[in-house]
Amino acid sequence: xxxxxxxxxxxxxxxxxxxxxxxxxxxxxxxxxxxxxxxxxxxxxxxxxxxxxxxxxxxxxxxxxxxxxxxxxxxxxxxxxxxxxxxxxxxxxxxxxxxxxxxxxxxxxxxxxxxxxxxxxxxxxxxxxxxxxxxxxxxxxxxxxxxxxxxxxxxxxxxxxxxxxxxxxxxxxxxxxxxxxxxxxxxxxxxxxxxxxxxxxxxxxxxxxxxxxxxxxxxxxxxxxxxxxxxxxxxxxxxxxxxxxxxxxxxxxxxxxxxxxxxxxxxxxxxxxxxxxxxxxxxxxxxxxxxxxxxxxxxxxxxxxxxxxxxxxxxxxxxxxxxxxxxxxxx
Numbered sequence: 222x223x224x225x226x227x228x229x230x231x232x233x234x235x236x237x238x239x240x241x242x243x244x245x246x247x248x249x250x251x252x253x254x255x256x257x258x259x260x261x262x263x264x265x266x267x268x269x270x271x272x273x274x275x276x277x278x279x280x281x282x283x284x285x286x287x288x289x290x291x292x293x294x295x296x297x298x299x300x301x302x303x304x305x306x307x308x309x310x311x312x313x314x315x316x317x318x319x320x321x322x323x324x325x326x327x328x329x330x331x332x333x334x335x336x337x338x339x340x341x342x343x344x345x346x347x348x349x350x351x352x353x354x355x356x357x358x359x360x361x362x363x364x365x366x367x368x369x370x371x372x373x374x375x376x377x378x379x380x381x382x383x384x385x386x387x388x389x390x391x392x393x394x395x396x397x398x399x400x401x402x403x404x405x406x407x408x409x410x411x412x413x414x415x416x417x418x419x420x421x422x423x424x425x426x427x428x429x430x431x432x433x434x435x436x437x438x439x440x441x442x443x444x445x446x447x448x449x450x451x452x453x454x455x456x457x458x459x460x461x462x463x464x465x466x467x468x469x470x471x472x473x474x475x476x477x478x479x480x481x482x483x484x485x486x487x488x489x490x491x492x493x494x495x496x497x498x499x500x501x502x503x504x505x506x507x508x509x510x511x512x513x514x515x516x517x518x519x520x521x522x523x524x525x526x527x528x529x530x531x532x533x534x535x536x537x538x539x540x541x542x543x544x545x546x547x548x549x550x551x552x
Contacts, residue, residue: 252322259311262294265323266360268333270315271399272299272448273467276474278333279371280353282308284362294319301448305373333359336510347510352492354550368548369494372452372474382453388424389534390455390477391416391439392463397430403513404486405464407522409434414527415462419534428454428468460537462530465492473497476545480533485521486510496545498533500525 266281268274275297282293286308293309296319300312313319323330335355336345348355353368393412395405413436416425420438427436428451431444446454448471455461455468456475463469464482472479479497483489485507489499501507502521509515 248318248321251318252325255319255322256326259313261292261326262310262323262328263290263292264329264331264360265294265296265313265319266331266333267296267315267320268356270298271467272302273398273470275299276302276370276372276467276470277335277353277356279303279306279308279474280366280369281333281356281360281362282306283371284357284366285360288362288364296320299448302372304449305375306371308371331360335359342511343514344509344511347487347508348491351490351548351550354552358552363552365549365551368550369545370470370474372471374449374453374456374475378449378453379456382450382457385426385454385457386459388426388440388458389419390426390428390458390461390463390468390472391436392429392433392461392466392468393427393436394429394433395464395466395468397432397444398466401513402486404484404509404511404515404519404522405466407464407482407484407525409436411527411530412436412462415530418527418531426454426458429463459542460534462534469493469497473545476543478537478540478542478545480530480537482522482525482530484519484525494545495548498537500529500533 266278268278278295285293294311294313295303295309296313296315298315303309303312320330333356335352336348338345351368354366357366391412393409416436416438425439426442427439428442433443435441452471452475455472455477458477461468461472461477461479465487469479469481473494481493481497481499483499483501485502485504486509488508489501491508493499502524504521506517507521
């Protein structure tokens with residue numbers, strides 16, 4: 222309103238300085254209000270726009286807290302990921318003003334990434350260690366870390382999804398996510414064949430985005446559950462089957478064992494968990510970390526058969542359902 226009034230009342234010669242003055246006032250007013258309402262962090266962490274990336278940051282928060290760091294803030298689009306997580310004092314929205322605020326207050330803003338992106342080559346640069354270790358290292362963590370994300374469900378959330386106990390969750394595609402990577406995708410028709418062969422013995426629940434290919438014979442939850450509801454379903458399920466991506470990490474966070482179809486884009490030691498059965502094609506070109514381009518017709522995915530995935534499922538189902546083995550790494 223003040224800006225519109227300035228345009229009407231002030232000569233054009235002074236409009237620029239007046240607008241700058243108004244912007245300056247708004248900036249410092251926001252900073253003052255933020256300090257009164259929220260205090261000041263020691264460190265503000267920020268990764269990206271995808272939920273899987275931010276879920277992995279729960280490990281960074283945990284490891285920093287274990288080392289005595291306090292007043293940790295996380296900037297994220299997905300506050301649901303951090304409910305009941307005491308390692309972060311505040312979850313703030315994606316807003317560059319928070320970076321300015323931290324700078325003005327003389328505190329630390331830490332951008333996190335595990336792999337720089339080369340858009341011209343349509344790829345991420347292959348990390349030399351597990352991506353969780355990469356994130357922790359960038360945040361200044363040293364020593365031994367646990368390689369697993371954290372997600373805290375309430376008892377009532379678990380109980381609401383109790384109908385899924387004993388079921389097998391499956392995702393037919395990850396292309397509905399924020400970062401589309403065709404080289405991570407197995408074939409929807411093979412997921413369908415998998416369900417067809419096992420449907421008499423297992424109850425399937427399809428999770429994922431609304432646009433994922435529908436799997437006949439599975440209870441359809443595509444696009445119908447929020448993050449926390451999906452997590453509660455996975456926490457009750459006997460097993461998760463899918464590609465590398467957000468739901469792989471979410472399943473690990475809620476102690477749901479998985480069968481993960483890696484193919485060859487990335488290797489399990491770079492992004493997976495040893496508690497899962499990880500189907501990896503160790504071709505000479507792997508791990509390439511290419512997003513969509515492939516000069517070999519995605520042979521690494523093609524060589525993973527339905528029978529091979531069924532054997533992996535049987536292997537996981539033979540194990541008792543309980544807390545999963547925790548991987549560690551040393552930075």
